[in-house]
Amino acid sequence: PPTPGPTPTPLPAPTFDLSKVSEKVKLDWFNATYPEAQRLAKANDLFPSIMMSQALAESAWGQSELATKANNLFGIKADATWKGAIYTKVTNEVVNGQTIQVTANFRKYSSQAESLRDYVTKIKTTKNGSAYRYQAAWRSNAKNYQNAAQALQAGGYATDPNYATNLINRIANYR
Numbered sequence: 009p010p011t012p013g014p015t016p017t018p019l020p021a022p023t024f025d026l027s028k029v030s031e032k033v034k035l036d037w038f039n040a041t042y043p044e045a046q047r048l049a050k051a052n053d054l055f056p057s058i059m060m061s062q063a064l065a066e067s068a069w070g071q072s073e074l075a076t077k078a079n080n081l082f083g084i085k086a087d088a089t090w091k092g093a094i095y096t097k098v099t100n101e102v103v104n105g106q107t108i109q110v111t112a113n114f115r116k117y118s119s120q121a122e123s124l125r126d127y128v129t130k131i132k133t134t135k136n137g138s139a140y141r142y143q144a145a146w147r148s149n150a151k152n153y154q155n156a157a158q159a160l161q162a163g164g165y166a167t168d169p170n171y172a173t174n175l176i177n178r179i180a181n182y183r
Contacts, residue, residue, distance in 0.1 A: 034069040
């Protein structure tokens with residue numbers, strides 16, 4: 009049998025230092041992003057609150073490296089089906105309860121609006137041509153945004169075991 013590699017060293021959970029980012033910058037980004045997110049969510053049977061909560065979490069109010077250098081607001085990785093530009097960076101993943109660092113390829117977009125549209129595509133498409141992976145998160149299938157957040161986590165959107173709770177808390181906090 010193959011010899012297992014070294015045990016990964018646990019890392020602290022990822023955080024973004026937004027202390028130098030003014031509330032005005034964060035609010036300006038939110039106000040510029042929300043109308044398109046709301047339009048896309050409503051047109052595609054999604055919760056705009058969930059979409060924005062994910063964008064806030066994944067992009068640190070549009071200030072993360074991935075958001076500023078690749079216009080990627082949702083941490084969407086570039087798998088073999090992606091035919092567009094790629095941005096490679098080190099990221100944290102939770103594997104077997106431990107946070108580890110891995111180098112991953114992410115989708116790179118020409119604009120943040122393109123990222124919003126691709127997010128909808130990701131949430132609304134089938135997995136391997138069969139079942140819709142995130143269909144339980146659609147408005148028509150989830151009773152409320154809390155159920156939608158739990159469905160995204162159950163569908164494997166993120167490796168963070170507290171992902172749904174964090175989305176729900178963010179929506180409650182920012183209303």
